[in-house]
Amino acid sequence: MSVKRWTGKESQLLRLAVRKTIRQFASDIGVSGRMVSKWEAGGIKVVPRPSNQLALDTVLSCAGPEVQERFATSLTEQAAIDADPRTETLLAQKAAxxxxxxxxxxxxxxxxxxxxxxxxxxxxxxxxxxxxxxxxxxxxxxxxxxxxxxxxxxxxxxxxxxxxxxxxxxxxxxxxxxxxxxxxxxxxxxxxxxxxxxxxxxxxxxxxxxxxxxxxxxxxxxxxxxxxxxxxxxxxxxxxxxxxxxxxxxxxxxxxxxxxxxxxxxxxxxxxxxxxxxxxxxxxxxxxxxxxxxxxxxxxxxxxxxxxxxxx
Known part of the structure; x- marks a missing residue:
């Protein structure tokens, strides 16, 4: 799978999917931990520079299928939440x-x-x-x-x-x-x-x-x-x-x-x-x-x- 444009939101979801700390994830990308924290705090408003976009592409492409599946699931659920304000209620609902x-x-x-x-x-x-x-x-x-x-x-x-x-x-x-x-x-x-x-x-x-x-x-x-x-x-x-x-x-x-x-x-x-x-x-x-x-x-x-x- 691939991401058309990385923002702080996708970067955070990928870090959680690979199950690494901010410092470990930053090391994989080749940036500082402070930089990764800045991306995550800014969410969709922060777009990493092209060289860092390529680094994120590499981390995703080299990840195993389980990591890619976790990332795709998180990305899908986040997109649904963004598109429909009912989603958080639906996700929490326990139907009989x-x-x-x-x-x-x-x-x-x-x-x-x-x-x-x-x-x-x-x-x-x-x-x-x-x-x-x-x-x-x-x-x-x-x-x-x-x-x-x-x-x-x-x-x-x-x-x-x-x-x-x-x-x-x-x-x-x-x-x-x-x-x-x-x-x-x-x-x-x-x-x-x-x-x-x-x-x-x-x-x-x-x-x-x-x-x-x-x-x-x-x-x-x-x-x-x-x-x-x-x-x-x-x-x-x-x-x-x-x-x-x-x-x-x-x-x-x-x-x-x-x-x-x-x-x-x-x-x-x-x-x-x-x-x-x-x-x-x-x-x-x-x-x-x-x-x-x-x-x-x-x-x-x-x-x-x-x-x-x-x-x-």
Missing amino acids: YHRHPVDGRLMALVGEGMYLSGETGEAQWLDAFYIDVFPTTNADYGRFVAATGRSAPKHWGVTGRCPDDLFDHPVVWVTWHDAQAYAGWAGKALPTSHQWEKAARGAKGNIYPWGDRATAAKCNVRDSGIGHTTPVGRYRSGASPYNVYDLCGNTWEWCATRSVPGRYELKGSAYTSPFERAAPSSFNDANSDMCDDDTSFRCVAEHPWSRMDVKP
């Missing part, structure tokens, strides 16, 4: 969820009633339902594979075991049939496109899960420059009115709604797609046998089935 009795996953209740759907805001009535708070992760899918003997996704490799660093990323390389099989095993169902859209937009038909403001920093899309899936709980400020995550970006998600014979709707956009495709009202579909590195799913369940509230 419900744990499904079969697969144990956290689900959010979407109450019955009307919601405004599609680009034209057409009123639709839906009965109450539960929806998974997060997309199905590799860890979730691993339990399904172990219980049923179904083939593992191709990115798990010849061992058929998920890489340790992807446990909390959405499972990918799954067809619609794979998603449907998981839902059946868990005693759930894939969401209809209307259920998925209401969970994303709320009853008032927000353009995006977080509201009507186009803020690419709140999701993992091509514009973010990350280039791969991210942990499902990363974009907290991008949660929907029902506190459901990753309903914009990260991965496309299979729905139960058939568009034409053999094809089913996909919702949510992905890290491979531009932000302009991320609006939950957007239409996309694919052949039921399609699988790719940017396609996943989540499930829904009937209401009621449990009254046990839990904290994430």
Whole structure:
């Protein structure tokens, strides 16, 4: 990854990502500790000189993937805070969820009633339902594979075991049939496109899960420059009115709604797609046998089935 222009804000986030003191970080860059302190105190108002910009570029490019991931996460969250005054409240919010009795996953209740759907805001009535708070992760899918003997996704490799660093990323390389099989095993169902859209937009038909403001920093899309899936709980400020995550970006998600014979709707956009495709009202579909590195799913369940509230 790269930074177009370093300011004191990005410099501080990088120092925290490499987990060094001001003196240690200053030594890496070749400046005094007093200089680094001045940058951090000035924040976005301070722009280091070109030679120091190059030094910061070098520190970032030479950092390991874990450091770069920490830096990207901090940069994304800071950008979201800067763009939306609600963010700090949302980040601190502790929503009550419900744990499904079969697969144990956290689900959010979407109450019955009307919601405004599609680009034209057409009123639709839906009965109450539960929806998974997060997309199905590799860890979730691993339990399904172990219980049923179904083939593992191709990115798990010849061992058929998920890489340790992807446990909390959405499972990918799954067809619609794979998603449907998981839902059946868990005693759930894939969401209809209307259920998925209401969970994303709320009853008032927000353009995006977080509201009507186009803020690419709140999701993992091509514009973010990350280039791969991210942990499902990363974009907290991008949660929907029902506190459901990753309903914009990260991965496309299979729905139960058939568009034409053999094809089913996909919702949510992905890290491979531009932000302009991320609006939950957007239409996309694919052949039921399609699988790719940017396609996943989540499930829904009937209401009621449990009254046990839990904290994430």
